Amino acid sequence: MSVNAKHLATFVLGAxxxxxxxxxxxxxxxxxxxxxxxxxxxxxxxxxxxxxxxVPDYFEQLKTKGTDTLKETFPDAEQMLRDLMDKFTGKKSEPTVE
Structure with a gap:
């Protein structure tokens, strides 16, 4: 790699x-x-x-509020996800009681 006038000028200006x-x-x-x-x-x-x-308190609060909002908006979401997981794993999980 050769040193040309542009490189030399850049070095001099930097110095x-x-x-x-x-x-x-x-x-x-x-x-x-x-x-x-x-x-x-x-x-x-x-x-x-x-x-x-x-940060840990913020994420805990976010998790709690997110879970509550999800349960309010989609009340059957938890059971639907459990059923979906059961279908993929071939196991039967216990139904949730609220």
Whole structure:
């Protein structure tokens, strides 16, 4: 693979951008920007950890509400699914009592 002028120009521009960013971050304004970024990243991490803690409760609630809604909308759905499974497995399951 040969290095042509386009690759060399891209490398030089990238190095210049990196050098100028380094110089900017050494200023008081750059340090303030870094502190703001660190603070925002910490807040985002805390928010994500909080969301992870809530996931099991959310899915349990979703499962419960989904089951209740399904039973209200299609009251015979559970027995129909059991009959269908019995047909495929060749076993006879107990009828449900509500």
């Amino acid at each position: 210049a951008a990196g050098a100028s960013m380094y110089k900017y971050l050494q200023t008081e304004e750059g340090e303030k920007m870094l502190e703001d970024l660190k603070s925002k990243a910490g807040n985002l991490r805390d928010e994500a950890e909080g969301a992870v803690d809530k």
